Amino acid sequence: MEKQILSVLVENKPGVLFKISGLLRRKRFQIDSLTVGKTADETVAQFTIVILGTLEEAQKTVGMLNRIVDVFSVEILDKDSIVREIVLARLELDSENQRIFLQEAEQKILVQALYQKNKEICVELIDTSQKIEEFLFSIKKANIKILEWIRSGVIAIKK
Amino acid sequence: MIGADALLKSLENQGVTEIFSYPGGSVLPIFDRMPHSNIRRILVRHEQAAAFAAAGVSRSTQKVGVCLATSGPGATNLITGIADAKLDSIPMVAITGNVFKNLIGSDAFQEVDMVGICESIVKHAYFVEDVEDLPRIITEAFYLAASGRPGPVLIDIPKCVQAGEVSAELVKKIERNELFEMHLPGYFHEMSSDISQEIKSIELIKKAQKPVVIFGHGVVLSNAEKELKDFLDKTGIPSVWTLHGIGAYDGNKDLSLGMLGMHGTAAANFAVHHADLIIGIGIRFDDRITGVIKEFERQAKIIHFDIDPSEFGKNVKTDVRVCGQIASTLPLITKALPKNSSNNWKDWQKTLIEKKQKWPIDGRKKGKLTEISVIEELYKKIDQDDVVVADVGQHEMWLAQRFIGKKSRKFLASGGLGTMGFSLPTAMGAAFSGHKVWSISGDGGIQMNIQELVTLVQDKIPVKILILNNGYLGMVRQWQELFYDKNYVDTPLFNPDFQKIGEAYGIPSFRAQTQEETQDVLEKMKNYNDGPILCEFVVEREENLFPMVPAGKSLGETLLNKEESIED
Ligand SMILES: Cc1ncc(C[n+]2csc(CCOP(=O)(O)OP(=O)(O)O)c2C)c(N)n1
Numbered sequence: 001m002e003k004q005i006l007s008v009l010v011e012n013k014p015g016v017l018f019k020i021s022g023l024l025r026r027k028r029f030q031i032d033s034l035t036v037g038k039t040a041d042e043t044v045a046q047f048t049i050v051i052l053g054t055l056e057e058a059q060k061t062v063g064m065l066n067r068i069v070d071v072f073s074v075e076i077l078d079k080d081s082i083v084r085e086i087v088l089a090r091l092e093l094d095s096e097n098q099r100i101f102l103q104e105a106e107q108k109i110l111v112q113a114l115y116q117k118n119k120e121i122c123v124e125l126i127d128t129s130q131k132i133e134e135f136l137f138s139i140k141k142a143n144i145k146i147l148e149w150i151r152s153g154v155i156a157i158k159k
Numbered sequence: 160m161i162g163a164d165a166l167l168k169s170l171e172n173q174g175v176t177e178i179f180s181y182p183g184g185s186v187l188p189i190f191d192r193m194p195h196s197n198i199r200r201i202l203v204r205h206e207q208a209a210a211f212a213a214a215g216v217s218r219s220t221q222k223v224g225v226c227l228a229t230s231g232p233g234a235t236n237l238i239t240g241i242a243d244a245k246l247d248s249i250p251m252v253a254i255t256g257n258v259f260k261n262l263i264g265s266d267a268f269q270e271v272d273m274v275g276i277c278e279s280i281v282k283h284a285y286f287v288e289d290v291e292d293l294p295r296i297i298t299e300a301f302y303l304a305a306s307g308r309p310g311p312v313l314i315d316i317p318k319c320v321q322a323g324e325v326s327a328e329l330v331k332k333i334e335r336n337e338l339f340e341m342h343l344p345g346y347f348h349e350m351s352s353d354i355s356q357e358i359k360s361i362e363l364i365k366k367a368q369k370p371v372v373i374f375g376h377g378v379v380l381s382n383a384e385k386e387l388k389d390f391l392d393k394t395g396i397p398s399v400w401t402l403h404g405i406g407a408y409d410g411n412k413d414l415s416l417g418m419l420g421m422h423g424t425a426a427a428n429f430a431v432h433h434a435d436l437i438i439g440i441g442i443r444f445d446d447r448i449t450g451v452i453k454e455f456e457r458q459a460k461i462i463h464f465d466i467d468p469s470e471f472g473k474n475v476k477t478d479v480r481v482c483g484q485i486a487s488t489l490p491l492i493t494k495a496l497p498k499n500s501s502n503n504w505k506d507w508q509k510t511l512i513e514k515k516q517k518w519p520i521d522g523r524k525k526g527k528l529t530e531i532s533v534i535e536e537l538y539k540k541i542d543q544d545d546v547v548v549a550d551v552g553q554h555e556m557w558l559a560q561r562f563i564g565k566k567s568r569k570f571l572a573s574g575g576l577g578t579m580g581f582s583l584p585t586a587m588g589a590a591f592s593g594h595k596v597w598s599i600s601g602d603g604g605i606q607m608n609i610q611e612l613v614t615l616v617q618d619k620i621p622v623k624i625l626i627l628n629n630g631y632l633g634m635v636r637q638w639q640e641l642f643y644d645k646n647y648v649d650t651p652l653f654n655p656d657f658q659k660i661g662e663a664y665g666i667p668s669f670r671a672q673t674q675e676e677t678q679d680v681l682e683k684m685k686n687y688n689d690g691p692i693l694c695e696f697v698v699e700r701e702e703n704l705f706p707m708v709p710a711g712k713s714l715g716e717t718l719l720n721k722e723e724s725i726e727d
């Protein structure tokens with residue numbers, strides 16, 4: 001399914017997340033990922049929302065989100081925007097092969113090891129959602145046991 | 160000065176003269192101070208009625224009505240009225256008490272999360288954290304409610320804030336009625352499209368052969384009746400209206416074709432179905448007026464004027480979107496069009512005038528008293544400044560089809576939510592407009608807020624109450640007749656004696672069963688202004704409402720009666 005990325009600037013105050021997610025639920029938009037954080041101006045917060053749907057559908061959300069009194073602006077990001085996600089993962093490495101597999105990933109700067117404790121390794125991975133999916137696929141294929149796999153959700157910035 | 164005083168004083172500063180309210184534990188500080196305020200209290204007998212009455216003030220005047228209820232059940236009782244206001248874009252301020260701040264979130268006695276519950280049915284909601292914020296919030300709430308696309312605003316005030324001491328500095332400001340600076344950095348309600356949209360509209364109108372205007376509530380809400388009249392008078396474009404557009408333009412003109420939609424007039428539905436250009440002015444193309452969307456968009460280009468950009472393309476595909484205040488966008492177009500532009504649609508005008516004559520709104524039948532005949536008599540009696548408040552059901556549509564006024568804010572109905580029980584409390588609020596008010600309900604709907612009869616008596620509010628008793632939940636019965644094989648499940652009503660009920664409340668009450676009695680009683684009602692007056696009209700039980708566009712059908716398939724459609 002097609003994905004659209006919305007960048008929404010809002011007044012940084014309580015209750016805004018509830019209004020935004022509530023609106024998307026009411027209008028039956030499917031949220032693929034949603035992240036919030038303060039901007040450089042601490043009175044302003046920024047949402048990056050990935051919704052599943054066509055551009056036309058995403059355009060409908062723009063007006064609706066704008067109607068929320070606390071929303072400053074809503075923008076649909078172009079396809080060539082820079083998109084990043086962070087994964088923190090704890091993996092269990094049971095074999096030499098698996099160890100080598102991960103070392104290679106590290107060399108390719110795909111992942112960065114944060115700590116290692118016996119068989120357990122904690123890695124961090126910052127990349128596009130697609131690259132992250134690919135990596136997940138490959139570690140599954142390598143039969144590496146995933147103890148924990150946590151994604152930050154997408155943030156994106158326009159070019 | 161405590162929070163309650165600050166609240167009341169701030170409301171006075173906003174020009175509030177009456178509040179529809181009901182007391183309870185969490186609003187005691189406010190009620191304690193109310194006698195010191197100039198604001199009149201109207202003690203409703205159910206909070207739902209308070210919300211409707213507040214909106215009734217807003218619907219019939221240009222003021223913002225206010226209602227007040229206690230926390231928990233008082234607050235939840237407001238909800239139907241708040242939702243009704245939201246769906247009809249009615250400015251209103253609803254104030255609720257809440258439990259002490261330190262108890263919030265603890266499932267305290269009579270605690271509900273009103274801000275959360277109301278999120279989808281208000282334009283904005285406030286939870287007042289600090290008494291010092293109150294005057295600013297009141298200022299913002301009234302501004303938000305009435306500006307841009309209007310809507311209800313909720314202010315939820317914990318009891319401790321109502322009772323909290325106000326700083327000396329703030330007291331001074333409030334007493335001097337100083338302006339409180341608003342903090343609404345995200346609120347942009349005056350968005351407007353660039354001029355290219357107006358230019359495109361002009362081109363499309365010039366090219367059109369069969370244009371039609373649909374005007375609606377937006378014209379009324381933005382007081383653009385004059386601009387609409389200038390446009391229609393100059394261009395000679397035939398016009399139809401939505402339920403809430405009634406009265407925004409003179410309905411008596413030849414090219415005024417009537418209300419559009421599911422129970423619109425045949426001529427109006429015909430015109431929109433066959434048009435090559437549809438100009439929607441202050442409307443939202445909702446499903447009650449479009450019929451099946453694919454057919455609606457089929458052959459016409461669509462120009463849409465509205466203040467709310469999120470309405471564009473929401474329901475129908477539009478070719479041109481003119482965003483902004485209608486009073487400022489429409490005149491540009493009126494000006495740019497040549498005087499003789501109507502030459503292009505002379506044939507079209509002729510066709511529509513013929514259709515209008517061919518399909519008059521169906522008249523009364525001889526013999527028994529019917530709802531239609533009561534309504535037609537009623538309309539002979541009312542003056543052009545009188546306000547008519549319908550409830551929901553068959554009678555509402557019969558009333559709407561026949562209301563051919565020249566003024567807006569004179570026909571009130573629950574459009575978006577379609578709430579039974581709307582009429583009586585809304586009429587109570589509308590009576591504060593200073594005009595004569597007629598409340599018309601079915602035998603079903605009247606029971607939903609009948610407790611307000613005593614409010615009308617106690618406060619001597621002059622509402623003329625008509626109960627059209629057909630012994631059925633008529634609108635639903637009709638659908639059962641047409642689409643469920645006359646399987647009348649729970650639509651026949653066992654009714655009380657409405658005349659006696661009225662009398663028990665101390666209201667002069669009548670019953671009419673014939674044409675003559677009807678005329679008599681209506682005359683009496685018209686001339687009585689000392690408080691409420693009531694009459695039950697016992698009418699034909701199974702009268703059907705037409706024209707009708709059945710669900711899933713197009714406007715072109717409008718049924719004139721059970722057998723014939725406008726296509727035949
Ligand atoms: C609160 C509410 N409940 C149910 C309905 C569904 N409903 C719509 S019209 C109608 C019948 C109304 O009957 P009555 O008030 O007698 O008016 P009539 O149609 O007979 O004129 C019903 C039940 C509604 N609109 N509102």
Ligand SMILES: [Mg+2]
Nearest residue numbers: 601602631633
């Ligand atoms: Mg009835």
